[in-house]
Amino acid sequence: MSGSRKPKTFKLRALHSQQKFGIAGRSCQEVLRKGCQRFQVPVPGSRLCLWEDGAELTADCFWSVPDNAELVLLTEGQAWQGCEWRAWRCPRTDGFCLSPLVADVSDISRFLSVFHRPHVGVIQAARQLLADEQAPLRQKLLADLLHTVSENIVAETRAEDPPWFEGLEARFRNKSAYLRFSCASRIRTYLREVSSHASAVGAQAREEYTRAVDAMAQKLRAAQYNGSYFDRSTKAGGRLCTPEGWFSCQGPFDMADCASRHSINPYGSRESRVLFSTWNLDHIIEKKRTVIPALAEAVGEPAGRQVDWEYFYSLLFTRDNLKLVHVACHKKTTHRLRCDPRRIYRPQAKLTRRKAVRKRP
DNA sequence: ACTGGTCGTTCAGTCGGCTC
């Protein structure tokens, strides 16, 4: 009879092993044989137990075990009492519930999945625990948990998530528009700083400096001050976040990535929005110490060459030279990086060629 | 009403000079 049935599937692991393998068979013996082969252990003396409660898998109960049940392969002399359980009071029924303790990577993964669509009971239980909690560490863990599960990331408009907009001007009607504004505002400040440096440039070079700044300002206006970097509704490539609004720290200026794996979703809650304002756009090649002085110097000694303002534009206002970093990854020490001397002026060959083309009738 | 610019302020950190 069992021969006509579809093979039963299991997840099998060896005792104390983190790795699990999918395995299927039409009988207890078949699964055991395949399992022994997989883990390179002898069949004689080996047996299969349910991971959950340690009960031995026998021919009698083989077909009644749920599909994809987790099994532990035990060799001679080994024993498995089942995973550890802990009791907790369910706020819904006010009765005790049992759940397995976190044991390995896949279990943690399952544990984390609770936060995607948290059961109302989980939230209530956490609230109740937090209300009575005195230990700071547990307070923090519970508060973080509650904060995470109460985020309303999907909501976009003021009507959908009024608390998110608390303290913001009425003109901001959706989250993306506000974050777009916030980014553009930061970048406008950079432009203002570049512009205000004109007074420090020698009188002769000032005109050229102002011309370069004007060109950059025009390009920046056309790009809407690159506000799209913070706007999750922008298409990929134009934003620094995921379509859901998650930003990841890009790490200190001298590192390829963030060792602490900082991340944030300012779209989730008012608190996250406020916290996000402490994240910085860090110039890899420093704006004030390096880029602005280099631009001022370049316009001062052109020697017939034309300053490549677009190169400076990319250094000052674009992600080519900007890293979004958590405040802890924002190193304020001198970066000691220089502008690329080959890119400060437009290539001479091109200029000559352009002039030549212009001279033609 | 919206957009964009300006100004003042805050905060955290680095750096160099000075004093003990």
Add this chain to the structure above:
DNA sequence: GAGCCGACTGAACGACCAGT
């Protein structure tokens, strides 16, 4: 050499104002 202090840097925000 250690500690203090002021100047400076980098980044951000809110309030206010002017133009469209």
